[in-house]
Amino acid sequence: MKFLDLAKVYIRSGSGGAGAVSFRREKFIEYGGPDGGDGGRGGDVIVEAIEGLNTLIDFRYQQHFYAQNGQHGMGRQRTGASGDDIVLKVPVGTEILDEDEETVIADLTEVGQRVVLAKGGNGGFGNLHFKTSTNRAPRNANPGLEGVERTIWLRLKLIADAGLVGLPNAGKSTFLAATSNARPKIADYPFTTLHPNLGVVGIDGREFVMADIPGLIEGASEGRGIGDRFLGHIERCATLLHLIDATSEDVVTDAQTVLAELAAYSPVLMEKPRVTALNKTDAVDPEELEERRAALEDALGAKVLTMSGVTKQGVPEVLRALWSDIAPTRMAAEEEPTKWQP
Numbered sequence: 518m519k520f521l522d523l524a525k526v527y528i529r530s531g532s533g534g535a536g537a538v539s540f541r542r543e544k545f546i547e548y549g550g551p552d553g554g555d556g557g558r559g560g561d562v563i564v565e566a567i568e569g570l571n572t573l574i575d576f577r578y579q580q581h582f583y584a585q586n587g588q589h590g591m592g593r594q595r596t597g598a599s600g601d602d603i604v605l606k607v608p609v610g611t612e613i614l615d616e617d618e619e620t621v622i623a624d625l626t627e628v629g630q631r632v633v634l635a636k637g638g639n640g641g642f643g644n645l646h647f648k649t650s651t652n653r654a655p656r657n658a659n660p661g662l663e664g665v666e667r668t669i670w671l672r673l674k675l676i677a678d679a680g681l682v683g684l685p686n687a688g689k690s691t692f693l694a695a696t697s698n699a700r701p702k703i704a705d706y707p708f709t710t711l712h713p714n715l716g717v718v719g720i721d722g723r724e725f726v727m728a729d730i731p732g733l734i735e736g737a738s739e740g741r742g743i744g745d746r747f748l749g750h751i752e753r754c755a756t757l758l759h760l761i762d763a764t765s766e767d768v769v770t771d772a773q774t775v776l777a778e779l780a781a782y783s784p785v786l787m788e789k790p791r792v793t794a795l796n797k798t799d800a801v802d803p804e805e806l807e808e809r810r811a812a813l814e815d816a817l818g819a820k821v822l823t824m825s826g827v828t829k830q831g832v833p834e835v836l837r838a839l840w841s842d843i844a845p846t847r848m849a850a851e852e853e854p855t856k857w858q859p
Contacts, residue, residue, distance in 0.1 A: 520712040522673040522750070524576035531559025531584040531600035533638035533661025536646070539592030540654070550653060553644040556661040557587030557597035559637030563604045566625035570608035571715070573673050584635070587661055590643045600637060607671060610753065614670040622669065626676070626753075634669060638662030672749065675713055677728035678843045680751030682779065683760040684771055685732030688796040690714065691826035692760060693729045696836065701729060713750045720836035725843050728754065733778045748782045756790040756842035758835065761813070763795040763823070768809045769816045790842040793817060794835050799825040 534556025541549025562584050585600030613622040613632065623632040641659030648655055681689040690701040697716030714729045730747040751757060765771050772793070779786045795813065798806055806823065813821045822838065824831030 520572050521574045521577055522572070522713075522747075524573045524671045525580060526576055526605070526669050526671060527581045527666075528562045528605075528635055528669060529583045529666040530562050530635035530664035531586040531637040532664045533557065533559050533640040534587035534589040534597040535660045536641035536643035536658035537590035537592060537595075538644045538656055538658045541593070548653075551644040551648050551655055552592055552594045553658055554590035554592070554595040554597065555643050555646075556590045556640030556659075557599040558640050559587045559661070559664050560584030560600035560602040561633050561637050562635040562665075563602055563631055563633050564611075564613060564623070564625065565604050565606055565631045566609045566611060566628055567606045568609070568628050570606065571675070572608065573611070573671055575606075576671060584637060584664065586664070587637070587640050589661075590640065590658070594643075594645060597640060599640075602637075604631075608673055610674045610676045612672045612674060614672055616668040616670070618670050635665040635667060638664050674753055675715060675728050675750040676726070676753055677715060677751070678725035678755050678846075679718075679727045679839050680754035680757050681727060681729045681760060682751065682757055682775055683732060683796075684734065684762065684775060687732065687760040687762045687771075688826045689729050689732070689760050692758075692796065692824075692832070693727060695826045695829055696832060697727065699729075713747055718836060720833060720840055723840060725840065727758075727839075733775050735774050735778070748779070748786065752783065752785060754789065755846040756792065756839055757786070758839060759791055759793045760796045761793065763797045763801045763806055763809060768795065768813050772813060772817060791819075792822065792835060792838045792842070793819060794822040794824050794831075796824055796826055798823045798830065799828045 536556050537553035539553040541552040582603050584603045587600045588597035590597045609628055611625050615622055639662045641661045644655045644658045683689055690703050693699050693701055693716045696718045699714050699716030701714040716727050717724055718727050728750055730750055761768050761772050795810055810821050822835050824835050
């Protein structure tokens with residue numbers, strides 16, 4: 518199944534049915550009076566977050582969603598049937614944006630969350646409603662209200678505890694494959710990863726979800742390379758793992774390039790806890806590795822871990838450092854009082 522994290526959708530709620538103009542006509546009843554029923558209400562357009570989905574690929578093949586119109590009213594005071602609602606099923610973590618792609622209408626972060634995007638039109642009154650003492654045979658009725666038509670954007674932001682960032686070929690996919698059951702494509706050329714990957718990582722009997730996104734290059738915030746379109750998938754993460762290729766001639770510049778792109782995308786990402794690690798240490802001389810690690814610590818002002826995704830040396834220490842940042846958010850989530858539902 519292909520991965521799709523952005524989709525443009527056209528929706529329209531149902532129009533209300535028109536009221537009826539009718540008069541009671543029965544044998545031996547000379548003045549039956551008006552008995553026109555009201556029109557039915559139009560259906561709503563609803564978005565619901567459900568389990569089992571991790572992509573918006575369904576919206577590539579269908580972009581138009583129309584709720585059912587309400588039926589017209591009928592004689593003998595019969596109200597028209599209401600139109601059926603239409604429900605758009607989306608993955609958890611989907612943001613709903615207005616047509617300008619900036620205004621957030623709703624953010625569905627929990628299973629079962631529902632949002633009404635377009636309410637159906639009310640049905641019109643039948644002529645029974647217009648009967649008065651001076652107008653005993655009204656011959657007018659209301660038409661139903663028109664439905665709401667709008668264009669929206671669906672943007673998926675994956676739900677993960679930790680996010681992997683770094684330059685292309687920093688070893689992010691190798692690390693994810695070594696620590697989880699995820700099997701992302703791994704090759705020795707840049708931009709092997711073309712779409713985000715998720716993996717469940719375990720350490721010391723605990724598990725958390727890690728997201729691997731395509732590599733960043735200088736100018737990604739301006740659209741160079743694959744650009745920064747996938748950075749939204751790590752906005753919800755509790756912590757970030759910044760992997761740096763230890764075989765690079767200038768690890769400091771590599772690290773600063775990625776941090777500059779994160780800052781250009783959103784200050785929120787820079788405020789997140791971050792674990793920095795030199796990867797591919799198995800391919801570097803120990804003395805040279807120590808020099809690069811020390812230079813990196815001086816430049817960043819933070820501790821730098823060392824690891825190898827291939828040999829798995831140093832990987833447990835990196836995972837424990839990530840878990841130390843994730844654990845407080847898990848505890849906070851568990852302490853939140855659950856909302857009572859009937």
